[in-house]
Amino acid sequence: MDFKNLLARLDELEFGDLYEDDFFLTWDKTQDELHAVWTVADAIRALREENKSAKIFDSGLGISIFRDNSTRTRFSYASACNLLGLEVQDLDESKSQIAHGETLLETANMVSFMADVVGIRDDMYIGKGHAYQKEFSESVQRGRDEGILEQRPTVISLQCDIDHPTQMMADSLHFAHHFGGFENLKGKKVALTWAYSPSYGKPLSVPQGGIGLWTRLGMDVVLAYPEGYEVMDEVVEVAKKNAEEYGGSFSVTNDMAEAFKDADIVYPKSWAPFAAMEERTELYGKGDFDGIDELEQRLLEQNAKHKDWTVTEELMKTTKDGKALYGHPLPADITGVSCEEGEVDASVFDRYRQDLYAEASYKPYIIAAMIFLQKIKNPKAKLEELWNRDQERWSK
Amino acid sequence: MDFKNLLARLDELEFGDLYEDDFFLTWDKTQDELHAVWTVADAIRALREENKSAKIFDSGLGISIFRDNSTRTRFSYASACNLLGLEVQDLDESKSQIAHGETLLETANMVSFMADVVGIRDDMYIGKGHAYQKEFSESVQRGRDEGILEQRPTVISLQCDIDHPTQMMADSLHFAHHFGGFENLKGKKVALTWAYSPSYGKPLSVPQGGIGLWTRLGMDVVLAYPEGYEVMDEVVEVAKKNAEEYGGSFSVTNDMAEAFKDADIVYPKSWAPFAAMEERTELYGKGDFDGIDELEQRLLEQNAKHKDWTVTEELMKTTKDGKALYGHPLPADITGVSCEEGEVDASVFDRYRQDLYAEASYKPYIIAAMIFLQKIKNPKAKLEELWNRDQERWSK
């Protein structure tokens, strides 16, 4: 779609509530709002590809809080902030004088006097990540209401215990471009399956985010995992309701082959069982680190029973015309490359490598679009202005 | 005061010596110079609140050196630099190849080829922090004189062992706004008192900075602490001289109740005894870490004898009309919130929470004002230009 058509598309959508709001869970947002994010992501990408500046801030901070290590998301967030004119300032809790017992209400306000956006990744403990993000948002809202902050930084979830919205939104935009538009995703079968990994405790937010979002695109979403690897009930309910409402379907199976059969898209990825992650959170709360070690051992053994949950060439052949699109948030556990036995055979990964990298390339634009829609009252007019202003990003 | 009046206020003040100079101790500065900082801080805040860019640098680095953990000051400094157009570059000594025995003369010059300002926090050891900051400044001055640096970065103390100028200046501006102007602070009683904390070794720069600055505002400054918690003699002398010169008073008491009685402002905060901190510095110099541990135990026991030095509702009732303004640099040790027993009751803290956050909100502007006055030859004209230029900070 060219730039003009993207602007026209925005005219068809209602998305005013994104303005000055946060982005936590995709299922908090309306269909139009999601499409506004995708449309603006494409538009900002077009600006950049045409070497047109997309700066909307002359100064301002984009705070990042990574409560877990990160490369892809860290650089995506930094890229998005920089593109829009915000300087990233990391709240590194290890270097911070955050007093023991200091309230988040206080910390959040103390760092936000000149912050326009805050990106938070907190996916470590069940029941914690999303709660932390919400509390951060409520804290700065309160600071704004009380006149302490002259602006409220909006909050973007860079992954929580429940959802991974920037990832799943980026994946979806990749799928849409691959199949020639969101309308073409209707009726497509996507297999979101567990896969074996020699490591432990991978976040549930990916499968949960996937079933919570892709069921809104009219797709036939199949979630597959070995018994015992259930995800959060609440999100399963969201997926069921979505399927009904948006004309797709949602089903769960314990059979990887069944999920792959005739799939248009496969998205196999390891995760930890929800029940085990809840147990881990409780053990952590009690400071029972021996218990956590014991749990880890148990989970690794449990994983090891399902080494056959891996993407082979044979399995790929069973997909639609043997040519399903293979997706993954990366990095993948590649058999013989990054581990002895893992999620996917090297030959399969290699064949889809370009697709996978292209998939990842959408994330900075998705984040930039979220910020843009949170910060600009009339996004269509502003995009038009940026296009016509034609200020070079890189003065070649 | 509106923007015009702020500019008019600058006309009444002599502050040319701030240009290209450093900011270490408030008592190095004239009365007019301090008022210039406060006035420009208000003016820069007005620019930002009106969404007008305050950028005075097209490029340039604002170096930060934090020899101790920091959140509030780190973000305040980053915010100030960013607002004025400087990119923060942290000199993280743990990641640096600073050779054993490398002179500060060398390090300071090596990082300053494109630095416009350097903010340093070094409050850990008595006799070290201020000395380090001065030596850093002299080093870059020498580099400038010798033609090595094409500009001299100015140095701002973000806290040393003696003073905490950005904090105390921010607190003062908050007091002034609360009471309707600096002229209204005259004759007001401020109780700067020690308070119990279960932790150890909190910096002396806060009480010292407080008595060194507030005695210049014509206030009746009462410093209160349990016997043994004396602060630096030199600063006590500064406070006495100030009181005489500027028409207020300064007294010391070992009675918290006496200090609070009829106070207009109370500022209770834990600190370590000066003598003990000197001892600690000596032990550190000798590498006697057992001695340091032993000293810590001794100090914690000493602290524990003064748990009654805490801000209760009863104590607050004894202040002026029972309504003194409660101030603190944050984070506070709040009884029942961040510790079992601490500096202040939760109900008192909560009642003043908004005031405390508002107090903290001045720090980025105080730092920005210091940089502005160090870097701009004619601040009034430049502020007027920025106001009239009316370049949006955030292109909403």
Added chain:
Amino acid sequence: MDFKNLLARLDELEFGDLYEDDFFLTWDKTQDELHAVWTVADAIRALREENKSAKIFDSGLGISIFRDNSTRTRFSYASACNLLGLEVQDLDESKSQIAHGETLLETANMVSFMADVVGIRDDMYIGKGHAYQKEFSESVQRGRDEGILEQRPTVISLQCDIDHPTQMMADSLHFAHHFGGFENLKGKKVALTWAYSPSYGKPLSVPQGGIGLWTRLGMDVVLAYPEGYEVMDEVVEVAKKNAEEYGGSFSVTNDMAEAFKDADIVYPKSWAPFAAMEERTELYGKGDFDGIDELEQRLLEQNAKHKDWTVTEELMKTTKDGKALYGHPLPADITGVSCEEGEVDASVFDRYRQDLYAEASYKPYIIAAMIFLQKIKNPKAKLEELWNRDQERWSK
């Protein structure tokens, strides 16, 4: 040379191949290309000294990867990026979620979606650093060719196991300015000698970079070291070939006094023997850390036999008119200052301190010039435009 003359100088040079290319080894570049870097470095310095903005990017990231601690190079790179309008984003591998076994092809592309330049320092292991930099470059080139990246970030070596181009180029520009132009370096004798240091394993890239570059300036390059401190054979071959081609000479001696005799420039600096560094790399590869400790002991003992390889006043007297220019990449091991016995006497170092700091001041400009030439199609026109645009860097 004034700005106009610098621009005129560019007209005489052929350097189009620098555009969109990387900078790894000086001997990969033509004579004209090196002179283009020096000329543009001077021009950018002139812009900055005239307070004219040199910004060529409205937004964009300059990624840094330091696989070893760094102060000087870190700040030089940050300064250069900032001056040109790029925000530095550090890829700190300790905070990154770079999966065990993740390919560099993947990491490089994942961080580069909005990166314009990548600076890499990797000098720790023989056979690794340059290889890593090349692989990084090939990875992003592949990403560009495959349409994953919309631009290819160019790569600048901030030091590898073979060469230290930004350092040696900065040193050379200092030499040229000191002697009144590159043409005056012809026939000058430069003594690049080993010197005693109480520390171990200093990189070979400095002596190698020196003989690889200075033999191209028509200089008489003498490399001196105690037996056993040989450098890489390949680079010695490069130096020999250069000497022949560019009309200077290259010789090796095991006699420090011989090297110093009548030298116009001396550059004494400790390094580790190549053979030992190869052994260390092998031990590291085998995970033999006891072996590495044992090797370290052995090397320290070997070093200690050559404490007489140190720069004394007596030795300096034997140089040309007793006044050779003393150069060093810094920090130096100064006898009685940073160590008991080291590379240089304190009185010698002190006498040349200003020269040494001036030498270091060229590095940010060399890096900026490399980026400029990589990113700007017509550097002369752009420099002229920047000069005439006359946008203030610092709005004084």
